[in-house]
Amino acid sequence: MSIMNFKHLFLGVLILLANSAQAQSNDSILNTKDSLLQNTSADSILQNGAASQVNHVKKESRPATLFIYRPGAFIGAAVGYDLYKGDKVICRVRNKSKYQINIDEEGIIELWAKTEKKKTIQIFIEPGQSYYLKCGIVMGAFVGRPEMTIVSKEQGESDIAKIKD
Numbered sequence: 103m104s105i106m107n108f109k110h111l112f113l114g115v116l117i118l119l120a121n122s123a124q125a126q127s128n129d130s131i132l133n134t135k136d137s138l139l140q141n142t143s144a145d146s147i148l149q150n151g152a153a154s155q156v157n158h159v160k161k162e163s164r165p166a167t168l169f170i171y172r173p174g175a176f177i178g179a180a181v182g183y184d185l186y187k188g189d190k191v192i193c194r195v196r197n198k199s200k201y202q203i204n205i206d207e208e209g210i211i212e213l214w215a216k217t218e219k220k221k222t223i224q225i226f227i228e229p230g231q232s233y234y235l236k237c238g239i240v241m242g243a244f245v246g247r248p249e250m251t252i253v254s255k256e257q258g259e260s261d262i263a264k265i266k267d
Contacts, residue, residue, distance in 0.1 A: 163229040165204040215248035234258025
């Protein structure tokens with residue numbers, strides 16, 4: 103298990119503990135969770151099954167911004183796919199496409215796409231923050247399969263600037 107995957111698993115377990123231990127020292131657990139989230143550079147991705155049990159919380163604050171993009175590539179250029187949040191399509195991911203989506207929820211959201219195989223990604227959303235989801239296609243047996251990765255703000259902005267409107 104890589105350090106990054108361990109970090110995400112550890113963060114997911116802490117979030118679960120923070121939500122289930124409300125009767126026991128809520129303040130110290132939540133402060134620990136908040137401190138870890140602020141000090142973890144890869145806190146936006148939680149790609150483990152346990153994280154999906156955390157509840158979403160709607161709050162009255164600034165929405166988070168999710169930038170979704172797919173740079174141009176020759177391989178799989180003709181293949182597009184719908185990107186879902188829950189059971190709702192939020193955009194159609196095509197070669198050389200970009201989207202800006204506001205997310206009003208706080209907590210873990212799950213995005214997914216499917217061609218011949220389903221691919222999911224979980225993102226820990228905080229109000230007012232920006233997230234960059236780089237999409238692509240990897241070759242499958244018959245059709246290209248969706249690929250999704252959270253990238254840094256610097257990489258996301260640079261990649262998006264190269265996509266013509």
